[in-house]
Amino acid sequence: MKRALIITGITLGSLLLVLIAAVLIVIYIVFTPDRITPIARQAAAEYITCEHEIGEVDLTFFSTFPRFGLRADGLLLINPKAGSQNDTVVSAPRFTATVDVMEFVNNKRLVIHEAILDDASVNFFIAPDGTTNLTDVFVTSPDTTDTTAFSLPFDELRVDGLRIAARGITFVDAKDTIDASLGFTELSAKAASWDDMLIGLDAQDVCAHIKGKTYADSLHVELIAPLAMNLDAMHFRFDGARLAINDFNLRIEGETTIGDSIALDVQLETDKWQIKPLLALVPQTFTKSLSDLDIDGTLQLEATAQGYYADSVMPHIQAHLVLKDGEGKYKPLPYTLRNVKIDADADLRMNKGEQSSVTIRTLEAKTKKSAVAANGTVDDLLGNMLMDMHLTLDANLPDFAYFYPKNMTLNGRAKGKANARIRLDDLTAMRLEKGRIDADLNLSDIRYATDSMEAELPLTHARIHLPNPKPSKPKLNWARIDLETDKVDFSMLTPLKAALKASTIQLETGNVLSNDPVLCAAVALQSDRPIEVETDSMGGAIDAPNLKAYVEYNTKSETGLEKAQANMRFDGLEGFFKDIRADLKASDLSATVSGGKSIRAKLSTRALKAKMGEELDAKTGDLSLEASARYNSKGENELLKWNPRLKINLKNGELNMPERLPEPVYIPSIDFKYSNREMDIADARVELGNSDLNLKGNVRNIGKWFRHKAILEGQLDIVSDHCDANQLLAWFSADSGSEEVSESSEKSESSEKSEITNDQSPITNDADKASEPFMVPTDVDLALNTHMREVEIFNQVAKDLKGGLYVKDGKLILDEMGFVCRAAKLQLTAMYRTPWRDHIYLGLDYHMIDIDIDELLTMIPNLEEMVPMLSSFKGAAQFHLAAETYTDENYQPKISTLRGAASLTGKDLVVMDSKTFSKISKLLLFKKKTENKIDSINAEMTVYKDQIDVYPLCVQMDNYMVALGGRHKTDMTFDYDINVLSPIYLGVHVGGNMDNLKIKLAKCKYAKDFKPHWYQKADTQSLELRQMIKQSMEKNVRIQ
Amino acid sequence: MxxxxxxxxxxxxxxxxxxxxxxxxxxxxxxxxxxxxxxxCEMFDKKTESFSQSDLHGLWLEEGTQHYVRFLSEKADTATFEWGKEWDVAQKVTEDKLVYHGNGWFKYELKENKLKEIHMMDNDGAVIYQGYVVTLLTGKRLEYYKEGYKNEKQYYNKVVQ
Known part of the structure; x- marks a missing residue:
């Protein structure tokens, strides 16, 4: 066996040696470079039309063993083209190829066993007209009409090894403005067929510019790409290509077709990339929209690109992005995000009219002292991003100061969840109302402050909705906040302070971030604890409130509070507004305040206490009140400043007005309406001092009356069980007389404090005021219809007083006031007029029937001065008096003005046993009896100045007829004539005074009056005057 | 005896x-x-003197007093009666304080030596008759006494105005 093998080996070796020898002979003797080179050059010249050079061409065996190859040195193709970057198309120092020529000739099958091009330089150029610098390099068909497409001269391809090493490759497409270059490049290729190719590329310094934009700059590109290609269709398919650009590796699968546009259906998958260096590589076209982003981290991307790439067309790109350890900054926002994790899907559609979006499965980030986790979607990614995010927040609120208005500070912590749907532009511009934000947060240590307000909430659960889904008013459409808090301290600059405990609050607001200086807010609040509110002019503590309020506050207005509305129910309230103080028990209150100058309120309360400056102090039991007021700073007093309108129904009221009334007014019940124009009393029971009054009626022109511009008019019906008239007159006296008012108004209307310094000077202190006479106001026109069951007047008590009391034109008129007292039934018409303080008019029309004379003299002491003889009588009488006088300021009569007439009728009068009468009776020899009765007496008298003239009257007594008459003076001197007319004529004159009585005999001057038969003519003048007086007296009697 | x-x-x-x-x-x-x-019996009555009423016209001052009497030529409501008035300055009553045809005014008639005066009241409640007997009437002097009181003469001097 061994021998056989030796023999076989020797045989084969010999054959090989023979063969080698034969080849060597062929190569070195037959196919020498000198023989082959011309042949190659000649053959090249037949196929290459452009300038070219071929160096020595040699046949290779050992370098291409076991096949014969061809080596050409100095290969050069030169095809100048206008605009080309280089006339040289290809230059290569050496080209070696092993080609199966017989396959190409016989089967049109290009089989390249090996092709090596070393150190080549390649320049491809496409002219603007579409021609290339390769177009006319090779011989083409002379038939120019041939329009068939270029086709390869071989049908199949097989490349066992192709290696091109170039020191530089350039590509310029002047038509599409493409400029690309590769530095040292090594290209390798293998191809079993067009569908089974493997391309390898390692290119340094890869640059690419398209239409002036840089798409690659000094990149190192490595590519290993299994490839299938169809050059006719320019269709390429990559099956698991691996591309590395610089340090960024990715795998590509897919296919593309290059034509007028590039059709893509490519998937790529990257390794973990660092973002920052990656972004530096990405063409600006793709990163333009991310110019404001400064991000870094580890990124892994899976993406697909489908579609076309052309001038104005971009393919559809879908990507799945995972970012870890990210850090980022968005220039418009002063935030640096740390520990960013993102797991997101991007859908990029970059054609016109299309929108890109991102679906964020996970986004976590931290910034400053806050952390957020989110998921959601971002639509219109490359435009105005629309974010629809679901966030979990643990936010340190000061971290977000960027979003707050410049004048706003917000401290505290918010933890919870939020949903936000808003565009990025709106978010960065704080147009939050354009989006939608819903949050459920636990707030702690919240402190909110702006230039004009502050709020502190230690612990609060808040639900926030922007915009307000159900605004109670159109202006409150910006936000709704529901709070459950243990405490709120709130203050505003006006100043306004409020403190709440354990409350549930619903807050609706207008846009607090806008430039509108008017802030609107509505609050609904329920609390079991009191709230305290205070401004410089208003404040209060409200117990267990249930409040709904609406406020408009102007931060740039002096008044600040433009409008406030509130509806509130509470167990108690203590408050003040300017100088009005109030204290209410369980109540329902609704109020509106506008511009700090008008108020409307409705109140229903079980009890109220209120105080207005020093002018008014009131308290009530059950009270129902509707009020409105409009502030006018020009008003002379609080009522005129506020112009209140009131509708009041109250029980158990008490009113103090110390400037007007010295004692409180008690109001058991009242139902009335008040405005400065009119007060209408439907029913009012009032207790004024010692008097009780039941009032109905109305009073008009109150405000104008206070301003002294109108007359106070009114009609009131007054019913009283008891009235102290003396007390009421003292309370309501005016300051000056009616004529004095007109005189002083002519002199100086502006001066309330008179310049008069004589006795008529006005009183300036209460003590002096008390001694002044009552001056009837001239600006009052009031009618009081009265029915008083009991009245204290002067030193008498009158019963069942009815009549009218009128105040008009500076007169106080008691019109046919009738009443019953101990002395008589009375009817009185009286006038009290005060033209001057020291010239006061008092007039009476006075009727008394069923008189008790004793009581009469007690009631009218001055009557005894006028009719001294009355003191001598007792019994029943009728009395009529018309009298008037002027008085001084102390009510002392000016005697020169005293005028009057009186009529006295008596029946069954008993003459008392007086000293005077006893002297007379002795002189006239009367019988002495224990009681003397005069059947009747009719006395008429006139009063003129200090004289009372008693017209002659006749008295029948015993057997005697006595006439008497005379004159009485106010100094208590008198002159009376007593004439005995029966049984004899005898006259006595009584004169002097009670201490110095002078009695003397005199003529019977009254005989002609009562015994006319002695004379031919009766003297009727006296009788006529007496009848005239009596008739004038009795004509005005109304009482029965 | x-x-x-x-x-x-x-x-x-x-x-x-x-x-x-x-x-x-x-x-x-x-x-x-x-x-x-x-x-x-009047059988021993003396014969009476006669004076002219027109001689009374003018202002008279009662001797020793500040009592003035002015006899006017203004006709009263009868053929012969004319108006007159009187006042007493000592009691702070002056002519301008008199109510026209009221208190202080009187109607007078002089027949022979009988001077009748009917004195008026402000309230018109009654009229008061006074009868006098003139004993002297010249351009400068007037003397009379009340009927029945011959010893109580009143003397007046004419006031030149």
Whole structure:
């Protein structure tokens, strides 16, 4: 066996040696470079039309063993083209190829066993007209009409090894403005067929510019790409290509077709990339929209690109992005995000009219002292991003100061969840109302402050909705906040302070971030604890409130509070507004305040206490009140400043007005309406001092009356069980007389404090005021219809007083006031007029029937001065008096003005046993009896100045007829004539005074009056005057 | 002679003037004489003077007082009565304070020497009659007394205006 093998080996070796020898002979003797080179050059010249050079061409065996190859040195193709970057198309120092020529000739099958091009330089150029610098390099068909497409001269391809090493490759497409270059490049290729190719590329310094934009700059590109290609269709398919650009590796699968546009259906998958260096590589076209982003981290991307790439067309790109350890900054926002994790899907559609979006499965980030986790979607990614995010927040609120208005500070912590749907532009511009934000947060240590307000909430659960889904008013459409808090301290600059405990609050607001200086807010609040509110002019503590309020506050207005509305129910309230103080028990209150100058309120309360400056102090039991007021700073007093309108129904009221009334007014019940124009009393029971009054009626022109511009008019019906008239007159006296008012108004209307310094000077202190006479106001026109069951007047008590009391034109008129007292039934018409303080008019029309004379003299002491003889009588009488006088300021009569007439009728009068009468009776020899009765007496008298003239009257007594008459003076001197007319004529004159009585005999001057038969003519003048007086007296009697 | 009380046997006392003590007729005669004496007989009345009402027109001041009286020529509501007014400055009543045709005003009529004044009231409740007897009326002086009070004359001097 061994021998056989030796023999076989020797045989084969010999054959090989023979063969080698034969080849060597062929190569070195037959196919020498000198023989082959011309042949190659000649053959090249037949196929290459452009300038070219071929160096020595040699046949290779050992370098291409076991096949014969061809080596050409100095290969050069030169095809100048206008605009080309280089006339040289290809230059290569050496080209070696092993080609199966017989396959190409016989089967049109290009089989390249090996092709090596070393150190080549390649320049491809496409002219603007579409021609290339390769177009006319090779011989083409002379038939120019041939329009068939270029086709390869071989049908199949097989490349066992192709290696091109170039020191530089350039590509310029002047038509599409493409400029690309590769530095040292090594290209390798293998191809079993067009569908089974493997391309390898390692290119340094890869640059690419398209239409002036840089798409690659000094990149190192490595590519290993299994490839299938169809050059006719320019269709390429990559099956698991691996591309590395610089340090960024990715795998590509897919296919593309290059034509007028590039059709893509490519998937790529990257390794973990660092973002920052990656972004530096990405063409600006793709990163333009991310110019404001400064991000870094580890990124892994899976993406697909489908579609076309052309001038104005971009393919559809879908990507799945995972970012870890990210850090980022968005220039418009002063935030640096740390520990960013993102797991997101991007859908990029970059054609016109299309929108890109991102679906964020996970986004976590931290910034400053806050952390957020989110998921959601971002639509219109490359435009105005629309974010629809679901966030979990643990936010340190000061971290977000960027979003707050410049004048706003917000401290505290918010933890919870939020949903936000808003565009990025709106978010960065704080147009939050354009989006939608819903949050459920636990707030702690919240402190909110702006230039004009502050709020502190230690612990609060808040639900926030922007915009307000159900605004109670159109202006409150910006936000709704529901709070459950243990405490709120709130203050505003006006100043306004409020403190709440354990409350549930619903807050609706207008846009607090806008430039509108008017802030609107509505609050609904329920609390079991009191709230305290205070401004410089208003404040209060409200117990267990249930409040709904609406406020408009102007931060740039002096008044600040433009409008406030509130509806509130509470167990108690203590408050003040300017100088009005109030204290209410369980109540329902609704109020509106506008511009700090008008108020409307409705109140229903079980009890109220209120105080207005020093002018008014009131308290009530059950009270129902509707009020409105409009502030006018020009008003002379609080009522005129506020112009209140009131509708009041109250029980158990008490009113103090110390400037007007010295004692409180008690109001058991009242139902009335008040405005400065009119007060209408439907029913009012009032207790004024010692008097009780039941009032109905109305009073008009109150405000104008206070301003002294109108007359106070009114009609009131007054019913009283008891009235102290003396007390009421003292309370309501005016300051000056009616004529004095007109005189002083002519002199100086502006001066309330008179310049008069004589006795008529006005009183300036209460003590002096008390001694002044009552001056009837001239600006009052009031009618009081009265029915008083009991009245204290002067030193008498009158019963069942009815009549009218009128105040008009500076007169106080008691019109046919009738009443019953101990002395008589009375009817009185009286006038009290005060033209001057020291010239006061008092007039009476006075009727008394069923008189008790004793009581009469007690009631009218001055009557005894006028009719001294009355003191001598007792019994029943009728009395009529018309009298008037002027008085001084102390009510002392000016005697020169005293005028009057009186009529006295008596029946069954008993003459008392007086000293005077006893002297007379002795002189006239009367019988002495224990009681003397005069059947009747009719006395008429006139009063003129200090004289009372008693017209002659006749008295029948015993057997005697006595006439008497005379004159009485106010100094208590008198002159009376007593004439005995029966049984004899005898006259006595009584004169002097009670201490110095002078009695003397005199003529019977009254005989002609009562015994006319002695004379031919009766003297009727006296009788006529007496009848005239009596008739004038009795004509005005109304009482029965 | 000793003036002894002569007692009758029944003890009745006898006076010096038995006729007077016994008869009542004397009383009757005495009373008749007295009646005649005290009757208002006017048989001795004197003849009256006569003055012109127009002589009263003008302003008069009562002597020793500040009481003024102005007699006007303004007709009152009767044929002969005219208006006048009075006031007392001492009681702070001046002419301008008088209410027209009210308190302080009066209607007056002078017939012969009888001056009638009907004084008015502001409230029109009554009228007050005053009658006077004029004793002197010149261009400068006026004197009168109230009827029945001859001893109480009032003197007025004319006020030149």
């Amino acid at each position: 000793k003036n002894e009380v002569n007692r009758a046997q029944d003890g009745q006392r006898k006076t010096f003037f038995p006729l007077v003590a016994k008869t009542r007729y004397f009383r009757l005669v005495l009373m008749a004489l007295v009646s005649i004496a005290f009757s208002g």
